[in-house]
Amino acid sequence: xxxxxxxxxxxxxxxxxxxxxxxxxxxxxxFDPAHPWFLTATERGNEDTRIAAxxxxxxxxxxxxxxxxxxxxxxxxxxxxxxxxxxxxxWRGDPEQLLTDDGTSVEDAxxxxxxxxxxxxxxxxxxxxxTLGYTGPKNRKLALRLEEAGGEVILDQRVLTLGSHHQxxxxxxxxxxxxxxxxxxxxxxxxxxxxxxxxxxxxxxSRPFPPEYGEIAAWHDVQVQLQGPAVRDVxxxxxxxxxxxxxxxxxxxxxxxxxxxxVTREPSDLPPVSDHPEPAGTCSVQLLRTYPRRxxxxxxxxxxxxxxxxxxxxxxxxATELIYIEDQYLWSVDVARVFxxxxxxxxxxxxxxxxxxxxxxxxxLTIPSALLGHxxxxxxxxxxxxxxxxxxxxxxxxxxxxxxxxxxxxIDDVWAAVGxxxxxRRSWTHDSELTAAIIDEQRDDRAPLDPAxxxxxxxxxxxxxxxxxxxEHLGRADGDDADLVDPQQFFDVVSASAKALDSWxxxxxxxxxxxGRLRRHEISVPPVWQQRLAAVAYRLFVDPDxxxxxxxLRRRF
Numbered sequence: 001x002x003x004x005x006x007x008x009x010x011x012x013x014x015x016x017x018x019x020x021x022x023x024x025x026x027x028x029x030x031f032d033p034a035h036p037w038f039l040t041a042t043e044r045g046n047e048d049t050r051i052a053a054x055x056x057x058x059x060x061x062x063x064x065x066x067x068x069x070x071x072x073x074x075x076x077x078x079x080x081x082x083x084x085x086x087x088x089x090x091w092r093g094d095p096e097q098l099l100t101d102d103g104t105s106v107e108d109a110x111x112x113x114x115x116x117x118x119x120x121x122x123x124x125x126x127x128x129x130x131t132l133g134y135t136g137p138k139n140r141k142l143a144l145r146l147e148e149a150g151g152e153v154i155l156d157q158r159v160l161t162l163g164s165h166h167q168x169x170x171x172x173x174x175x176x177x178x179x180x181x182x183x184x185x186x187x188x189x190x191x192x193x194x195x196x197x198x199x200x201x202x203x204x205x206s207r208p209f210p211p212e213y214g215e216i217a218a219w220h221d222v223q224v225q226l227q228g229p230a231v232r233d234v235x236x237x238x239x240x241x242x243x244x245x246x247x248x249x250x251x252x253x254x255x256x257x258x259x260x261x262x263v264t265r266e267p268s269d270l271p272p273v274s275d276h277p278e279p280a281g282t283c284s285v286q287l288l289r290t291y292p293r294r295x296x297x298x299x300x301x302x303x304x305x306x307x308x309x310x311x312x313x314x315x316x317x318x319a320t321e322l323i324y325i326e327d328q329y330l331w332s333v334d335v336a337r338v339f340x341x342x343x344x345x346x347x348x349x350x351x352x353x354x355x356x357x358x359x360x361x362x363x364x365l366t367i368p369s370a371l372l373g374h375x376x377x378x379x380x381x382x383x384x385x386x387x388x389x390x391x392x393x394x395x396x397x398x399x400x401x402x403x404x405x406x407x408x409x410x411i412d413d414v415w416a417a418v419g420x421x422x423x424x425r426r427s428w429t430h431d432s433e434l435t436a437a438i439i440d441e442q443r444d445d446r447a448p449l450d451p452a453x454x455x456x457x458x459x460x461x462x463x464x465x466x467x468x469x470x471x472e473h474l475g476r477a478d479g480d481d482a483d484l485v486d487p488q489q490f491f492d493v494v495s496a497s498a499k500a501l502d503s504w505x506x507x508x509x510x511x512x513x514x515x516g517r518l519r520r521h522e523i524s525v526p527p528v529w530q531q532r533l534a535a536v537a538y539r540l541f542v543d544p545d546x547x548x549x550x551x552x553l554r555r556r557f
Contacts (some may be wrong), residue, residue, distance in 0.1 A: 015031075037415050037439055038286045039311050048298075050240065052232045054286035057279025058228035059436050062418075062465050065470070066194035066203065069184065069223040070099040076172045076182050077109045082117030084111070085173040087238040087269060089123040089421075089434075091166045092191040093142040098205055099195075103296040106190045107142065111149035119271055120151030123241060125165040125251055133265050146432075156241070156268050157249040160292050160430060162541060166422050166433040167195045167289075168223075173237045173274055181277045183234035185287075185436045186223030186418050187328075187407045193219050194405075198472050200396040200517075209403070212358045219404040220394060222326070222416045224436055229279035235273075237434060240300035241359075242267055248371040252531075257326045282442040283461055286311065286317065288432035290421055292546030304546065308427035308435050309338075309557035315415045315437075316342040320347055320452035322487035324415075324466050325423070325494075326354040326406040331373035332382055332424040332543055340384035350388045350491045351381065354473070356523055357401040359392035369538035373424070390491070392498055393520040394473060399505075402517070404418030407435070410466045412451055413487065415439055418465075428557060438462070446485045468496065475515040483541065494518065 063069040080086055095107035114120045124139040143153035156165050170184040179423040188194050196202040202216030209217040226234065248267075288311045293304035316323070319342050330336075330353060343349055359370055368450045382389050394402040411416045419435020421427035440461035443449070449458045467481045470490070474497050497516040504514055539545070545552055 004321040014230070015038060016492065018335045020207065029548070035538060037315055038284070038437065039288075039307055039314060043310060043314070044305065044307045045310065046048075046301050046303070046307065048300050048302050049236075049305070050300070051236045051287055051416075052229075054284055054437075055229035055233060056284045056441075058226055058282065058283045058285045059281030060283040060285065060436075060440075060461055062223055062226040062468060063184070063223040063281065063459075064221075065197050066188050066219060066221055067197040069188050070195050072225055073170060073184060074099040074109055075102055076170070076184075078099040078115055079174065079179055080113045080116070080118045080172055081175075082114075083271075084177050084276075085171070085235075086113050086117045086118055086120045087122070087171040087242075089165065089167045089169055089188075089238060089241065090190050091125050091168060092139065092189045093122075093124045094191045094205075095142045095145055095152075096205065097190055097192050097195065107140045107145050109394070110146055110151060112288050114146065114151040120146060120149075120153075121238075121242065122151070122153035123156045123165065123238070124153060126157035137340075140464050152268060154242075154248055158244055158246045158294075158298075160294060160544075160546060161298045162544060163546070164242075164431045165293065166420050166431040167187055167237070169237070169434055171231060171233055171238060173231070173235065180227050180230045180280060183221055183226040183231040185234060185420075185434060186221070187405055187420050188221045188223045193217055194221060196220070200394075200402045201398075209360060212401055213360075213403055214400045216507065218396050218400060218403050220404050222328070222406040222408050222418050225437070226285060226436065226518040227277070228283075229276050229278075229286075230285035230287070230436070232274075232276045232424075233285075234434075237287065237289070238253055239556065240271060240298075242270060242430075244298060244300070246296050246298075251381070252534040253551070282440055283524065284439045284441065286437040288419065288421075288433075288437055290428060290431060290546075292430050293548055301520050303315065304429075304548075306429060306547070307421070308433055308555045309335075310407065311417070311435075311437055312557065313338050315409075315411050315417075318347075318415075318452070318454065318456075319411045320346050320454065321348065321350070322411070322451070322491065323349065323351045324408075324410045324469075325352065326357065326404055327423045327467065328405050329374070329424045329427075330355055331377050332426075332428075333372055333373070333376050333503065333544075334425050335423045335428060336377035337555070340380050343381070343385035343388065348488075349385075350487070351382075351385055351390070352491065352494060353389075353391045353521075354404055354406075354518070355391065355393055356404045357395070357519075357521065360403060361524075366537075366542055368534035369542040371523065371525065373538050373543055375523050378523065390495055390498070392494075392518045393416070394518060396517060397475070399513075408465070408469070410462050412454075412456070413463040413466065414456045416462040416465050424544045427473040430544050438523060448486055451487050466490075473516070475516050475517060 200218035423432035
């Protein structure tokens with residue numbers, strides 16, 4: 001076993017050296033670029049990784065809602081045949097979750113690939129105890145079912161104490177040249193409740209949720225589909241984690257049950273790496289990650305990696321007109337300071353944040369702690385931006401809150417990011433995360449052509465994503481967005497819509513419910529006695545810090 005691990009490390013080093021040499025003649029991959037929006041290889045702060053600084057020539061399709069994503073994933077898996085590669089990583093995997101209307105489940109789709117001779121490899125977070133509300137048994141069940149079909153799934157607990165692997169991605173590499181390789185990156189797990197659509201009436205395959213969300217919780221989420229050279233980088237993210245020589249779990253109460261159940265404890269070798277996919281579109285994609293500084297160290301991030309946090313900081317330095325965010329949390333003062341600094345630098349900059357109305361946790365420990373962090377973070381941002389900051393939540397047309405699980409950020413219609421990392425300290429420093437930052441080389445021809453006035457011009461992908469998301473929230477049809485293109489007018493239209501819906505809720509019998517789903521977000525601050533107890537739990541358990549001590553003291557990422 002030890003010899004195998006040493007051999008994998010040596011092979012990985014040799015493979016990285018070989019790839020670095022070949023990358024010199026691969027024009028779609030850049031290892032030391034200079035770009036005003038993207039991080040350079042040096043700015044990433046991780047010399048150990050094999051992924052490129054960014055890639056060019058990618059096609060990026062936005063997959064808004066779980067139903068859209070699962071349908072695209074099912075199509076990609078249906079095309080996988082003998083010797084094709086299917087790699088995936090997830091925080092949670094429920095084998096029974098449906099991907100399609102015809103009843104194809106996660107288990108069905110993946111085992112079918114394995115039965116056809118495809119190579120199926122997966123990494124699912126080991127998860128904490130079920131008694132704490134986590135889903136370790138479901139993840140283990142998915143692993144065992146795929147093992148029986150000829151695939152291989154590892155339960156990965158190579159994390160900090162109380163940490164998690166939170167990345168959610170798929171890679172499908174086909175041996176046939178006529179079928180384009182594809183990767184999926186974003187915030188959607190292979191889990192119950194995720195398969196909702198634009199109507200937001202919820203996924204019939206649901207799970208227990210706070211009663212405020214109704215009998216079947218509605219769920220808003222986003223994933224992106226990548227084709228082109230970026231697929232290889234997503235694959236390398238998988239390969240780096242898979243080839244980590246550390247034990248999958250160092251806890252004896254994991255090892256013994258695994259042995260008795262036949263769960264994989266030692267990952268097998270992966271097939272050789274394929275060539276880079278050919279260019280497929282007009283988008284440049286930079287993969288951003290979070291890995292904590294761990295002992296034993298991640299061989300692909302010996303000092304950890306905080307490129308997600310650094311990329312947001314760099315992009316926000318250029319923000320001039322509008323930042324649009326959808327996020328599950330936004331409950332860290334450390335993260336809020338980055339946005340507050342941007343608001344103070346640019347007096348015309350406006351910020352719209354869409355968050356869930358209620359938390360999805362009934363824990364007496366988590367709720368007060370999260371509310372404390374959330375209220376403090378919003379306080380920092382509102383103090384910096386005043387009426388230029390709008391924090392909203394969503395309800396469906398029946399007036400039932402919609403749970404926002406998306407992790408999206410769009411700045412000045414140029415830079416867009418979709419991934420697994422939330423705007424909290426845990427996601428920026430402590431857990432594993434993966435986000436795709438996207439800049440479309442194609443300029444959008446609708447006025448204003450250059451809203452920020454920096455010469456970057458509005459980009460087609462970022463603007464289309466912003467408009468697609470807000471049309472849904474405003475209850476509008478496709479194409480009904482002429483008054484939303486301009487960022488400043490956009491802010492005013494959204495504000496008026498939320499105000500109208502709030503006014504109707506205050507006097508619902510006076511008029512017909514206005515069109516739209518956005519409402520001003522209000523938060524209740526815990527009592528003082530709870531705040532004192534919650535502050536300790538917040539820092540230690542709810543939103544821990546994975547940075548080295550020096551970075552924490554300097555408030556740097």
